[in-house]
Amino acid sequence: MSRPDSVWRMIAVLGSAALISGVLLGYFHDLTATPIAQASARRLSESLREMMPSFSNDPLTDAVGACVDGDSLRIYPCMDDGSLVGAAVESISHNGFGGDIRVLVCFTPDGAVAGFRVIEHSETPGLGAKMEDWFSGEPRRSAIVGSGGGGNLKVSADGGSVDAITGATITSRAFVEAVNRACSVFNRYRNEQAEYYS
Amino acid sequence: MNKIINFCIFAALSYSEMKRRTFSPGGIHPPQLKSTAGSRIIAVDAPVSIVLPLGQHIGRGAIPVVGKGDRVEAGQPVAVAGPDGVSAAVHTPFSGRVSAIGQKRDSRGLPVESVSIDVEPGQSVADVDRTLADVGPVGLGDVVKAASDAGIVGLGGAAFPTAFKIGGCNGLAIDTVVINGAECEPVLTCDDAMMRVHPDEIVAGTRLIKSAVGATRVIIGVELNKPEAIFRLQEASAAHGDVSVVGLQTKYPQGGERQLVQAVTGRYIAQGCLPMTVGVVVQNVSTARALYRAMAFGEPLVNRIVTVAGEAIGRPGNYLVPIGMSVAELLGQAGADLDRIDKLVAGGPMMGRVIEYIDGPVTKSMSAVLALSGNDAFRRRVEPCVRCGRCVDVCPNVLEPYLIATYGRLGRVDDAAEAGALMCMECGSCSYVCPSSRPITDMIRVAKYLIRKSRK
Amino acid sequence: MSKLNIILNGLINENPTFVLLLGMCPTLGTTASAMTGMSMGLATMCVLICSNCAVSSIKSIVPAKVRIPVYIVVIATFVTILQLVLKAYMPALDAALGIFIPLIVVNCILLGRAEAFASRNNVVDSILDGLGIGLGFSMALTMLGGLRELLGAGTVFGMMVYPDSFAPLVFVLAPGAFIVLGMMIALLNRIRKRC
């Protein structure tokens, strides 16, 4: 580099670098905005399709919010021919070991749990992180799925019927808490619906 | 009988009070091994020849004043103190003829400038008993001159020229003379013998030093494992209000001057300071006695008491030995079985130096010849330091011996200096207690050597 | 240096993880499994190739004094693009690597190669260097991830090798990252001293 570096040259180079970078990033942002938005929606609707009987509406657009204890949970109702075939509640517990645990819980119209998916968590690999596999395995699954909408599931350590993950009671409690909250939200939703229609 | 009863009462009364007197922190309790305690002082038979090294003291070697072939009289100086003062004259204990002047191996096996003398037959080694002469008030100059003329060096081990030490007190505010009768080293009993046999002369000597340096009191510190010595000294000093004798807890290194001064005066000498800076001068009991003999009778330092001990020694005991006699001859007269000796130590087992050349001469500072046999002569296998902290606990100079030793081993000179390597007095307490038998003191010596070398 | 040598250099002689000890944070933070380790390595490699290429092509017009800021802008741009692409098309991977994707920006492998190689060599060589170093990094991360996963979960790339009830969990947790990497470097030290 034999030419002397004048201040203007420096500013020009830096400025154009920033400009090019900004343009590039703007372009890529626009390019990926839709896929990014779709990415999360896709996961949700895929989960719903797996756990629910067939439905014809778009639960994501029909979603409603419901407040419990300061959290706003989303309810995704699934309709077929205008009648409710089930609904999913995206529930959360703040009492996980490593932070929040988000669970999608599906219900039959009469309030029984139809299925669940862990959406997000930051539990310890090998311990709490096993929760989805653990609770999907028998006999844990049958202790949760089909249970009534009372929302009072408990882990075995607290005298309940759901076996906790060995060594991760905290995660298990939080998971069950999230399911329970989903139950109570769904029950409220169901009652409101019943009132509305009656 | 009366004396014995008195002694018992004295011992009982003093013991509890005296046991508290010691230094802190640190110190160890090695086995006493003082099997020669209470023995008579035995004068050896005169040898046929002697070798007088000219550098038996700390400082510059003495300058010979005789020539090869000269005839010398017993007590005549063969060499005088070198010019800078840190030096001491050397006298011949016997009449005889100078057979050689030149390099001779000393007991360490190192060649040193020496005067060799063929001793005329028919002489004997004797400590002439003399009646206590009253030496009037003396000045500093008189004592320095007497010590210098008599070639007196510190007999407590370091062999520092006494004239120079006392002369150095000139103009300093010295209020206390501390006399070191601790004899804290295991095995050694030569000072004990001196205190038991010549308490009056020791007390007289201490008072000379006192008046020379202008002090107001003399404190003689003796470990409680020498009750008879304490008793004798107490008797001898009863008439002198300015001299007190205190018993000290038996703990090594009670005789280190820093430790002794703390124990008897309560004054703590900070690191890097000398006793003088707290107004104290320290002298060994035998040094005090030698000083008295020099002042009162003009006697030079030509003999010393040497403890000869060890399993392989047939007649262990305290021997009055002329300076210059060979160690081999001394061992022979003490009935040593040379074949059973694996290691010879000049001095006590804690600080003594090994004797590598058995035909080397006894010197002024050689307080003992200790013969070790079998397992005693060998160190245990060195194991890894387990950081037990015992060395730290026992170091009287409040150092971290394991750390300095490690720095020494790794050659980390600056770290070693920063950790205070130069404060180490090489008392050996740390090596003694180390359960892993680590040669801590050796490695500290390496560190000190490296530091001194790097500063040159 | 032949083209092949440039690549091999990055893989072995100047392996960023085992030899240069660069980029320690992603090395430790994303290797709980072979899959995440490899993904992180490849993601870094993509950015490295792009940034080396870009730096090498603009090297003659950038004044020395603003060199570093410009390189940072270049690298950050590619990292952000990567981030957006991952979010859009591989959201699960994006979630697994988390904060370590944006942190590629401060991975000194990138700045280091931009400085030490790309700003002094032609575009093709720079791309090859990016490929070599990137592959070296990916290889190291995959090995580390594979080993940790094997020890700590009994699987490799998710395939069971032995039942996970026998697997010491520590190896997939934070301490395992440090310990396995330390042991691997020690092992390599030992092998290299022997040769």
Add this chain to the structure above:
Amino acid sequence: MLTYISIVVTAIFVNNIVFAQFLGICPFIGVSRNMSSAVGMGLAVTFVMALSTSVTWILQTCILHPFGLDYMQTIAFILVIAALVQMLEIVLRKIHPVLYASLGVYLPLITTNCAVLGVALITVQHSMPFLQSLVHAVATALGFMMALVLFAGIRRQLDLVDVPGPMRGVPIALICAGLLAMAFMGFAGMKF
């Protein structure tokens, strides 16, 4: 108040940036050889983290987020941090040469330290209020300094013993870090 105590304890002990989050490992390994550089680096990081987290917080809440530019986070933050460090260096040299002499040498190293950028990103992700972000940043930096200082002590100790050849240096340091991380897991999941 409890929130702040909780943030501080969590950032220093529970989620220690080095032992639990794997950020700032390079300076952790590189600058923990002796105590004075450990403390110097620690202080410099504390300073820069506090400053950069404040600035990036403002940048995020006042500019990036309102204008929908969240995707520019990474590039904006790293440029802000780089510029800040540069400015800090210049200012420090002018107004406090003594402090500059002790901290200045560590400043350039900090630009490319992922801990600083990492903390800025994490605080924004957790959408903490400003003061909490600041406390979080300072506590994180203190956790970093604690790790550095503990390590400076450990490495000094390791210099005194015969660590086997292949383990010497970085490997044994990593293993010590691993064992310390194990010890600090005792604080895991701590809640107040």
Add this chain to the structure above:
Amino acid sequence: MKTLVISQSPHIQSPRTTSDAMRHVVVALLPALAVGVWRFGVSAAAVVAVAALSCLASEWLIARFVMGRRVAFFGWAPLVTGLLLGMNLPSGIPLWAVVIGSLFAIGVGKMAFGGLGCNIFNPALVGRVFLLLSFPALMTSWPVVGDGCLSWADAVTAPTPLMLVKQGVVPDNQMVIGELVGNVGGSLGEVGAIAILLGLVYLMMFRIVTWHIPVSIILSVGVVSWLSGGNPLFDIVSGGLMLGAVFMATDYVTSPMTRRGQLLYGVMIGVITVVIRRWGVYPEGVSFAILIMNGATPLINRYVRPRPRRCAEGRCV
């Protein structure tokens, strides 16, 4: 005349050796071990035996084949490590886990640093915490006392007193007495505080350890427990605190050198222990506390050094 041995002073050595100290520790551990075997039966003996053997074997194998040192199979230090590791485990733990734990304790906790005296962290605790983090389920199922069971499969498990406290039970005197005599669940060596105290008395009699570390730990646990509203007596006698304070925190290699340093170390262990017990997820924190303070020991050694007294005379110029 033989050739004379040449060495520097001192020429005598104290008869106490490092392996003597380790041997005394083994003896001092016996009462607590006996209580463990008595309460938990043969499986407890098997766990300790396997831990001791595999520690000895790991040390020998690594020294011999990895480091190329010629060493004897038996050593008192690895035996102490093995015994302590074994005594820190639940009696029902499968033996393969004990072997893995021993290998990690010796391999990573000790030999990686260069062997005896070189390690920073207490090897037995490294092994224990490794197992605790690796196999949380195995490490937290505590067989019921007095079972004397021969097989592992059908052992009845129950929570330890500290786990009960974590679940909200308020400790009473009955639990304190249970801890004292070993009538509770827990690691097989930690039940029976009295037996452990017996060991402490023995160790202090032979001057293997001083009071500083155990007493400062126990006192600070009491004080912090009281301040934080716990039951001080219960906190002191429960869990592995006694075992840790007497046998593990006192390990020479990993504890501070000076008395003042040891007091600081002990107090910090006590504080951290109670903090973890109160607010952490683990019912017991003493292992973590000791390991953390092991890590801080080099710092303590550096800054809490023996202090030479300053001269009070002030006469020097």
